[in-house]
Amino acid sequence: xxxxxxxxxxxxxxxxxxxxxxxxxxxxxxxxxxxxxxxxxxxxxxxxxxxxxxxxxxxxxxxxxxxxxxxxxxxxxxxxxxxxxxxxxxxxxxxxxxxxxxxxxxxxxxxxxxxxxxxxxxxxxxxxxxxxxxxxxxxxxxxxxxxxxxxxxxxxxxxxxxxxxxxxxxxxxxxxxxxxxxxxxxxxxxxxxxxxxxxxxxxxxxxxxxxxxxxxxxxxxxxxxxxxxxxxxxxxxxxxxxxxxxxxxxxxxxxxxxxxxxxxxxxxxxxxxxxxxxxxxxxxxxxxxxxxxxxxxxxxxxxxxxxxxxxxxxxxxxxxxxxxxxxxxxxx
Ligand SMILES: NC(=O)c1ccc[n+]([C@@H]2O[C@H](COP(=O)([O-])OP(=O)(O)OC[C@H]3O[C@@H](n4cnc5c(N)ncnc54)[C@H](OP(=O)(O)O)[C@@H]3O)[C@@H](O)[C@H]2O)c1
Numbered sequence: 001x002x003x004x005x006x007x008x009x010x011x012x013x014x015x016x017x018x019x020x021x022x023x024x025x026x027x028x029x030x031x032x033x034x035x036x037x038x039x040x041x042x043x044x045x046x047x048x049x050x051x052x053x054x055x056x057x058x059x060x061x062x063x064x065x066x067x068x069x070x071x072x073x074x075x076x077x078x079x080x081x082x083x084x085x086x087x088x089x090x091x092x093x094x095x096x097x098x099x100x101x102x103x104x105x106x107x108x109x110x111x112x113x114x115x116x117x118x119x120x121x122x123x124x125x126x127x128x129x130x131x132x133x134x135x136x137x138x139x140x141x142x143x144x145x146x147x148x149x150x151x152x153x154x155x156x157x158x159x160x161x162x163x164x165x166x167x168x169x170x171x172x173x174x175x176x177x178x179x180x181x182x183x184x185x186x187x188x189x190x191x192x193x194x195x196x197x198x199x200x201x202x203x204x205x206x207x208x209x210x211x212x213x214x215x216x217x218x219x220x221x222x223x224x225x226x227x228x229x230x231x232x233x234x235x236x237x238x239x240x241x242x243x244x245x246x247x248x249x250x251x252x253x254x255x256x257x258x259x260x261x262x263x264x265x266x267x268x269x270x271x272x273x274x275x276x277x278x279x280x281x282x283x284x285x286x287x288x289x290x291x292x293x294x295x296x297x298x299x300x301x302x303x304x305x306x307x308x309x310x311x312x313x314x315x316x317x318x319x320x321x322x323x324x325x326x327x328x329x330x331x332x
Contacts, residue, residue, distance in 0.1 A: 010059040013066030017177035021225035045088035054100035086142035109143040121293035167249040175221035176318035205276040209283035212261030220311035253292030270312035
């Protein structure tokens with residue numbers, strides 16, 4: 001069946017890094033009827049507001065990319081906000097979408113759903129096989145609940161109401177629209193900011209926490225958005241062939257990982273920082289490796305396109321456009 005480019009699609013979280021990339025991707029593929037609301041217009045933790053929104057708009061599809069997101073520091077400092085807000089957003093959006101007759105929904109989770117000691121690379125069937133990383137456990141529990149909400153609605157109403165709610169689990173993402181907050185950001189935006197500040201102030205050295213040996217995987221956000229639209233567009237028969245009723249999520253990774261030391265070198269190169277890169281080995285390293293098994297999505301026919309060098313170049317160019325305060329030498 002040809003794709004209906006006029007169907008109404010609601011992208012929740014369209015001002016965020018992932019949501020804005022999903023909107024860009026949908027527009028570039030010719031979708032013309034995209035509905036959005038900012039956080040100020042629609043608080044997704046508010047059940048009455050979400051109900052009224054879905055009753056009014058009745059979209060055909062929903063991409064759920066709104067979430068309360070942050071790094072280790074934010075997760076550790078605000079655990080109650082992370083679990084409460086994420087659970088509320090997912091429960092409200094998924095339930096009210098169902099009530100309004102939405103047939104297709106895509107929920108965005110995260111690789112932190114997998115146990116701390118999951119075998120590497122982490123495959124979909126590692127879910128709920130062990131203890132989670134304690135620093136972001138509340139957030140991870142909320143994300144696992146999101147997968148289980150989709151699965152439970154499919155199990156109870158899939159046949160009777162023809163609904164088809166799916167989930168994707170991205171690895172670490174970066175790119176335009178990232179959060180460059182000095183304390184609450186992920187590793188790539190944090191290092192972009194630090195290397196940029198070091199370049200501007202002619203600092204002789206940038207010190208990286210830990211030994212630099214842990215390996216991590218990074219995916220450019222437009223690749224993630226393309227994967228999201230790809231998964232949403234797969235036929236039900238193919239999706240069901242490749243997933244299980246109670247293990248229906250699909251990993252989305254780049255395919256391989258890099259050491260933090262190599263990442264730091266790549267960022268320094270993208271920024272044009274020529275000073276020294278040092279390692280503060282008195283600081284903890286975290287897990288030696290966190291790498292997603294993307295066999296399932298690769299087998300379905302999707303592959304990441306943007307390599308780290310090209311992605312970092314785009315990310316830095318976006319940082320320069322959007323962070324004039326840092327450019328001017330202020331560190332707010
Ligand atoms: N970034 C990553 O590396 C990464 C990795 C794996 C998975 N993911 C997943 O991808 C999804 C999107 O992440 P992101 O990086 O795009 O996050 P983001 O940039 O922080 O965007 C999240 C969006 O959700 C909105 N939002 C938050 N609370 C809301 C509420 N109560 N009502 C309405 N809107 C609300 C935010 O609006 P305000 O800013 O106005 O609050 C923001 O626009 C999340 O589910 C996340 O778990 C991200």
